[in-house]
Amino acid sequence: MTDLDQFRSETRAWLAENCPEEMRDGDITAEKQCWGGRLWEFQSEAQKQWFDRALEKGYTVPTWPIEYGGAGLSADQAKILDEERQAINARKPLSNFGISMLGPALLAYGTHEQKLQHLTGIARGEIRWCQGYSEPGAGSDLASLKSKCEDKGDHWLINGQKIWTSNADISDWIFCLVRTDFDAPKHRGITFILIDMASEGISVKPIVLISGHSPFCETFFDDVKVPKSYGPGNDSVVGEVNRGWDVAKNLLVHERGMLGTMSPLRGTKGPESLGKFAADHIGLDQGDRLADPALRQRIAQAELDNWAYNLTVERMTDEANAGNGLGAKSSMLKYVASELTKQGSELRMDIEGTAGATIGADGIEYDSLANTWLYNRAYSILGGTTEVQLNIISKRVLELPSQ
Numbered sequence: 001m002t003d004l005d006q007f008r009s010e011t012r013a014w015l016a017e018n019c020p021e022e023m024r025d026g027d028i029t030a031e032k033q034c035w036g037g038r039l040w041e042f043q044s045e046a047q048k049q050w051f052d053r054a055l056e057k058g059y060t061v062p063t064w065p066i067e068y069g070g071a072g073l074s075a076d077q078a079k080i081l082d083e084e085r086q087a088i089n090a091r092k093p094l095s096n097f098g099i100s101m102l103g104p105a106l107l108a109y110g111t112h113e114q115k116l117q118h119l120t121g122i123a124r125g126e127i128r129w130c131q132g133y134s135e136p137g138a139g140s141d142l143a144s145l146k147s148k149c150e151d152k153g154d155h156w157l158i159n160g161q162k163i164w165t166s167n168a169d170i171s172d173w174i175f176c177l178v179r180t181d182f183d184a185p186k187h188r189g190i191t192f193i194l195i196d197m198a199s200e201g202i203s204v205k206p207i208v209l210i211s212g213h214s215p216f217c218e219t220f221f222d223d224v225k226v227p228k229s230y231g232p233g234n235d236s237v238v239g240e241v242n243r244g245w246d247v248a249k250n251l252l253v254h255e256r257g258m259l260g261t262m263s264p265l266r267g268t269k270g271p272e273s274l275g276k277f278a279a280d281h282i283g284l285d286q287g288d289r290l291a292d293p294a295l296r297q298r299i300a301q302a303e304l305d306n307w308a309y310n311l312t313v314e315r316m317t318d319e320a321n322a323g324n325g326l327g328a329k330s331s332m333l334k335y336v337a338s339e340l341t342k343q344g345s346e347l348r349m350d351i352e353g354t355a356g357a358t359i360g361a362d363g364i365e366y367d368s369l370a371n372t373w374l375y376n377r378a379y380s381i382l383g384g385t386t387e388v389q390l391n392i393i394s395k396r397v398l399e400l401p402s403q
């Protein structure tokens, strides 16, 4: 038995003993995840128990170093943990932007003291982070951002506005891009800074979407004073002042990588396959095949694309773990995952027909098919639009000439 085989059998046994039955429903809806943070309240005893057991083992952030709250697992071990977790349909014990976005960027660019404060807070589910990148005049062209950050000696003074800040109204801290130099070329005057959302001068206004959800907000900064340092070696700025674009790009690779590794053809709540969904709603013919031949063809094509996509994710993840990083290839995964996700919910809507076209009397039935279909349209915008991903793929992956 190899060390990894041994690890697999120990992990299987640990999951069997520690993951409560109630947490093994494979539910992936945002409402059912554990997000953590100062305002967090567990939805059930089972959810708390699952979180506590995972935390004890370092499994809220399995690959992070033990000193920052992780389990120090190798990439191969983390893959096994993930496979075994998915095999019993267990939810993740904790999910949030701190884990998927800020954490990896801090591991690359943070000081030991910054990691000690912020990574540990994320791993323990104590602090929930939001992302302050986009502004009304800076989305795809993010480097045009204008939120002004002035050096006032012992503190920074910030004035400006962010938009589309997901969950800003329920987050504790924000990782933010601000402009510290208005005269330098636009990529050279940006700084990456960490700010407590409880700071005086920050106000937040939720935006309601067509799906009825209100996952994001406008975030305003009016004379917000941010300390230069939160303690020795623990500055509020990550990396160098005016060089925040490097940190920002590193974080975007992780954001796109995370978005690009979701399960595109999943059901509204979990892994229910398209084929089963169609069979349940449309029925089978005498040859035990889906009764509608045209739909059968479309589902088969989507399943094939999904299969190819999953194999590509696996290959690219192995390559990334072998030290090559995902880099611009994260844009390929993000692009395909977004298109397949939209296609999957489009197909489910077609399968259900008019019965699927309900969003509840108040329009806010979060996990209805129609809501999911509406929300999934956002995937080709969030984390960088589809057109922008195609630009990146053509320039950085395929190395095509600009004109």
Ligand SMILES: Cc1cc2nc3c(=O)[nH]c(=O)nc-3n(C[C@H](O)[C@H](O)[C@H](O)COP(=O)(O)OP(=O)(O)OC[C@H]3O[C@@H](n4cnc5c(N)ncnc54)[C@H](O)[C@@H]3O)c2cc1C
Pocket (backbone or CB within 6 Å): 130, 131, 132, 133, 134, 135, 136, 138, 139, 140, 141, 163, 164, 165, 166, 167, 216, 378, 381, 382, 383, 384, 385, 386, 387, 388, 391
């Ligand atoms: C659900 C959701 C959650 C989000 N959460 C966050 C968050 O937490 N924090 C945050 O900071 N932001 C967040 N965003 C914002 C997101 O990053 C931006 O919406 C996105 O980057 C696009 O910017 P924009 O909306 O300003 O569109 P624009 O940049 O104005 O783009 C408009 C259109 O022009 C196209 N376009 C623009 N430039 C080019 C080009 N060079 N070549 C070809 N086509 C181009 C785009 O593809 C798009 O179709 C979120 C967005 C969504 C939908």
